[in-house]
Amino acid sequence: MNKADSDPRTLETFDAIIIGSGQAGTPLASELARAGWRVAIAEREHWGGTCVNEGCTPTKLMVACAENAHRARRAGDYGVSVGTVRVDLAEIRRLKRELVASFSGGSESGLRKAGVTLLRGEASFTGPHSLVVRGEDFERHLTAPHIFINTGGRPRRPDIPGLDAVPHLLNSTSIMELDEVPAQLVVIGGGYIGLEFAQMFARFGSHVTVLHHGAQLVDREDADIAASLLDALRAEGLTVHLEMSDLSVEASEAGATLNFQTPAGAQSVDTAHVLLATGRTPNTDALNLAAAGLDTDKRGYIPVDENLKTGVEGIWALGDVKGGPAFTHVSYDDYRIVRDALLHGKTRPTSSRTSTYTLFTDPQLGRIGLSEREAREQGLDILVATLPMTSVARAIEMQRTAGMMKAVMDRNTGQILGAAVLGPEGGEVTATLQMAMLGNLPYTALRDAVISHPTLAESLNNLFMTLDKAVAAE
CATH class of the missing domain: 3.30.390.30 (FAD/NAD-linked reductase, C-terminal dimerisation domain)
Incomplete structure (x- = not known):
């Protein structure tokens, strides 16, 4: 047994500790606290998790802004004259920040009202049921029989030769902080995140090029669905290269030149702005999982069973960090599965839900x-x-x-x-x-x-x- 686990004098004792305030951790913390549990939640970055701060909430606001710009440009098709359409990306960013602050603040205040102990810092295991949380001006040692990991993921950076030559190398978070519309934007990745941003910025006014390794966009969809979506995006003026390979980057007068191969032969595109949309990496590397006796799979995700339990008794993994479909509604349903099991004696396996x-x-x-x-x-x-x-x-x-x-x-x-x-x-x-x-x-x-x-x-x-x-x- 780890010394920290065996020496209660060094530990603050809780009924439950939740690591990460995503769409599973936040409601679970509040629900357990309202049920009379003593609950602590540790969050290293921002209350509300990815969805509220850099995922669903801000991106869908920006999608709506882009759609309004597109509809305005198409107004003539409906017999309506609106004149020149100008996109103020700095104002869109202000609206985005305002909305995020509102939602994130609501998450934080909801936790406080429920009686949850909030710790703004990074948590890591010191034993199977003990943690240390380090913030800017504190270090606290905690223990609980129930620990829930809801740390989510972050954008993955692919290994592309010369990538550092790009002046403005963006991911799904940093691209929303731009205050001017790029003249050219290259999106690497033809999945869900990449395509939403690609169309968004095309509608803002960028010339957008999408580079995708697969033979079709959105790889998990049927070929006819993917082809229909591709036709729609190309009809709006997006350039899309499929079956892209041998990508490399070199500095150029435009900022950077991306060189690659397609079935049509060698291609290149000049840009100062590149969005990396090639998947996400789970936030498990700072958790010191070995101290808890936990392992990850080869991609860094924490394996769980159909009840979201890890291989260590009393530890659960919820949301994106466990692998599988990375959607907010899945994470929220993880919360409901655990809540019902712990508070209501009802079990429901994750396999029972339809994707x-x-x-x-x-x-x-x-x-x-x-x-x-x-x-x-x-x-x-x-x-x-x-x-x-x-x-x-x-x-x-x-x-x-x-x-x-x-x-x-x-x-x-x-x-x-x-x-x-x-x-x-x-x-x-x-x-x-x-x-x-x-x-x-x-x-x-x-x-x-x-x-x-x-x-x-x-x-x-x-x-x-x-x-x-x-x-x-x-």
């Missing part, structure tokens, strides 16, 4: 459950329904017809296994499909439902009606 997420590009991509590719890889007998947005009345009326809808059903039962909605408010329409899946409704229930006209959700009638002819022809 869902939204990509906030325009067209917006909402996803739920299995893709067609995943279903076929599992050997399932399926029906697949597709409908282009050019056949959706509401999308036509809004002049927003980029994208498509797609759903995957079990052939024998008609149960909806998954769907993708790439179009206006795709995430909201997908939520309608999610409700049907939660209620175990067959696709025919949505096919025959009387849905208000003309709405985007009404297009689900038409999506599933496409199966009538297909099934009849078999």
